[in-house]
Amino acid sequence: MEKFMDRDFLLSTKTARELFHGTAEGMPIIDYHCHLSPREIAEDRKFTSITEVWLGGDHYKWRLMRAAGVTEELVTGSAPDREKFRAFARVMPQLIGSPVYHWSHLELQRGFGIYEPLTPGTADSIYTRANQVLRRTSARGLMRQFNVRAVCTTDDPAGELCWHEQIAGDPDMEIRVLPAFRPDNAVNIEKPGFGEYIKKLGLRVGRVLQTAQDVASALTERIEDFARAGCLCADHGLDSMMYAPPEPAAANAAFGAAMAGAPIDPAQADAYRTLLLLACAKKYVELGWVMQIHFGALRDVNKPMLRSLGRDVGGDAINSSSGTERLGLLLNAIEEGPGLPKLILYSLNPNDNAAIASIMGTFQGGGVPGKLQLGSAWWFNDSRPGMRAQLTELAANGVFGQFVGMLTDSRSFLSYPRHEYFRRVLCELIGEWVESGQYPDDRPGLEKLVSDLSYNNTRNYFGF
Numbered sequence: 001m002e003k004f005m006d007r008d009f010l011l012s013t014k015t016a017r018e019l020f021h022g023t024a025e026g027m028p029i030i031d032y033h034c035h036l037s038p039r040e041i042a043e044d045r046k047f048t049s050i051t052e053v054w055l056g057g058d059h060y061k062w063r064l065m066r067a068a069g070v071t072e073e074l075v076t077g078s079a080p081d082r083e084k085f086r087a088f089a090r091v092m093p094q095l096i097g098s099p100v101y102h103w104s105h106l107e108l109q110r111g112f113g114i115y116e117p118l119t120p121g122t123a124d125s126i127y128t129r130a131n132q133v134l135r136r137t138s139a140r141g142l143m144r145q146f147n148v149r150a151v152c153t154t155d156d157p158a159g160e161l162c163w164h165e166q167i168a169g170d171p172d173m174e175i176r177v178l179p180a181f182r183p184d185n186a187v188n189i190e191k192p193g194f195g196e197y198i199k200k201l202g203l204r205v206g207r208v209l210q211t212a213q214d215v216a217s218a219l220t221e222r223i224e225d226f227a228r229a230g231c232l233c234a235d236h237g238l239d240s241m242m243y244a245p246p247e248p249a250a251a252n253a254a255f256g257a258a259m260a261g262a263p264i265d266p267a268q269a270d271a272y273r274t275l276l277l278l279a280c281a282k283k284y285v286e287l288g289w290v291m292q293i294h295f296g297a298l299r300d301v302n303k304p305m306l307r308s309l310g311r312d313v314g315g316d317a318i319n320s321s322s323g324t325e326r327l328g329l330l331l332n333a334i335e336e337g338p339g340l341p342k343l344i345l346y347s348l349n350p351n352d353n354a355a356i357a358s359i360m361g362t363f364q365g366g367g368v369p370g371k372l373q374l375g376s377a378w379w380f381n382d383s384r385p386g387m388r389a390q391l392t393e394l395a396a397n398g399v400f401g402q403f404v405g406m407l408t409d410s411r412s413f414l415s416y417p418r419h420e421y422f423r424r425v426l427c428e429l430i431g432e433w434v435e436s437g438q439y440p441d442d443r444p445g446l447e448k449l450v451s452d453l454s455y456n457n458t459r460n461y462f463g464f
Contacts, residue, residue: 004117006107010384010424015430015441016165023447026421027454028149029416032462033180033292033407035233038153038163040413041177042170047140049132051081053142054107055088057411059314060100065091066314070415076309082127089123099383099421106417111142112308139413143175146416150176150286151232156203157183157222161229168230177462181220181226181234181289184375188238189258189269198259212251212272217280232462233290234280241295241323243271249414251275282338290462291341294378296322296348318380322349328359335363342368342461344404346375353390357397370402376422379409387425404461405453406446423454 007195011017036046047053065075065088073079074087088120095101108114112130116122137145155161167177176244202209205218228349244250250271257264284291300306300321318424335338340363345356353374360372374394377386394400406422408415427450433439434446458464 001310003396004111005102005115006347010421010428011431012428013431013435015434015446016427017447019430019450020301020424020427021348023422023450024427024454027423027451028146028147029419030149030402030417030458030464031151031408031419032233032290032458033154033409034415035154035409035411036151037411038155038167038177038179040139041143041173042163042166042277043250045143046137047134047139048131049081050112050127050134051411054104054414055084057312059312061066061088063105063314064095064098064100065235068094071151072309076313082124085127086120086123087128089118090120092118094118099386100386102421103362103406105284106420107414110146110417110420111118111414114147115158126170130286140173140175142413143416148175148416152178152180152231152462154235155179156185157181157219157226158185158197158204159166164229168449176230176233178230179226181231181280183222183234183276183280185234186215186219186235187273189272190264190453191255195259195261214250215255216276219276219280220283223280223287226235227287227289231289232291232464234284235292235294236277236297237297238282238293239297240319240321240331241293241326242270242273243326243333244268244274245331246269246278248275270461274330275332278334278337281334281341284341285338286461289341290344290345292344292375294348294375296324296346296352297379318348318350320349322352322354324349324352324359327356331363331397336382341371341373341449342371344373344375345379348379348381348453350377350381350386350389352399353393357393361398370399370404370457371403373404373461374398382418383411384425391426391429400415401449401452402457403453404457406411416424419454422452426450426453428450 008017011020019059060074068091070087070091074084092101104118108118108126112133114126114129161179164177164179167173186201195254195456198209200214205221209215209218213377244267250268254268256266281291296319298314298317300311301317302315305313345360347356357374360374363372374390377390381390388447392401406419408418430446434441
């Protein structure tokens with residue numbers, strides 16, 4: 001009997017099947033961290049082909065295509081859309097065990113009603129049928145199709161919020177689309193283009209930024225602007241976890257060197273970053289925002305690729321020196337200063353899960369359930385084994401029932417089946433625990449647990 005990614009995909013026990021189909025499957029989606037374009041949502045973009053919405057901007061797929069020998073012309077180049085789709089279809093049968101293989105087929109099933117495997121032999125038929133569906137829908141239509149209730153995009157402090165304002169004022173848009181504050185370009189002082197960015201941020205707030213304190217003040221002002229636009233959370237991306245005493249003299253020395261294009265002392269750079277993180281955290285506490293920190297990424301490893309294609313095209317990797325041992329220092333500095341906001345921590349290094357869970361456990365409290373969170377399996381860990389490892393570590397070292405669940409971290413309007421994938425893995429794991437006698441088969445309690453981890457905890461934690 002054909003079992004390829006059928007109704008009970010990944011659901012290996014009776015308990016898992018009943019929990020998924022009876023509870024998790026029908027829950028709405030809140031995607032609290034994604035990279036969708038608010039402009040495309042505001043304009044309700046229509047897509048001309050599945051290549052455009054499915055392969056465009058998807059560095060997960062691009063990396064695999066390159067590894068299979070596909071030339072760049074068929075990956076990010078100017079080849080026709082059908083040829084790019086055929087190229088990806090040639091790679092797909094080789095991806096046994098890959099989460100991309102699973103995601104892609106779930107997207108075909110849920111987005112287009114296409115259930116056969118994508119192969120070179122089925123590529124043209126699938127391409128044609130998918131494009132016929134796309135002609136009848138749009139960006140918002142896809143969001144509605146996947147039962148999306150709210151999303152948080154990723155937005156730069158120096159950028160416009162006009163598209164979010166347009167969406168918020170549209171009486172025909174019932175899905176909440178909120179900005180998320182992402183000040184990496186102001187915080188990561190050693191990155192190329194930092195000086196030009198600071199000038200841009202200064203123009204946004206209407207003054208020249210001459211010190212680290214000026215930058216902190218500008219970010220605080222923009223946080224208030226974002227709050228007026230409905231923002232509920234912020235996200236900080238750090239290559240590795242860091243901390244240095246936030247001495248103003250050291251922070252300003254780093255700022256001056258960066259603005260002059262001179263070498264930056266690493267300890268002074270960390271003082272600058274710490275000063276800004278503390279200033280932002282103070283404002284997040286005032287507003288009741290959720291703070292997220294992603295760290296452990298080794299950025300732009302392939303410099304020729306960076307020069308020819310730019311960032312976020314598949315040139316990043318896992319940073320084995322992720323600096324988790326400094327996490328406690330940073331959290332303590334925030335706690336001793338403004339106090340910790342609600343905080344979600346993600347490391348790209350899967351070896352960090354136990355350390356993060358144990359460190360954040362020392363800062364829980366204040367009567368806030370799950371105040372600090374071990375974030376969902378991120379990026380290279382976003383797979384069945386990666387999710388199971390993150391969930392198992394959380395269960396062993398934290399309060400499993402308070403977890404805020406899944407996000408897409410995606411640029412694609414077709415990526416929402418990643419929530420389904422997570423929910424299947426979640427029910428699979430819970431089913432194993434129940435049927436092996438590790439947890440009672442308390443069905444009402446299990447159903448509440450699954451609904452909380454699928455949707456309710458996210459809604460309550462962020463305040464949607």
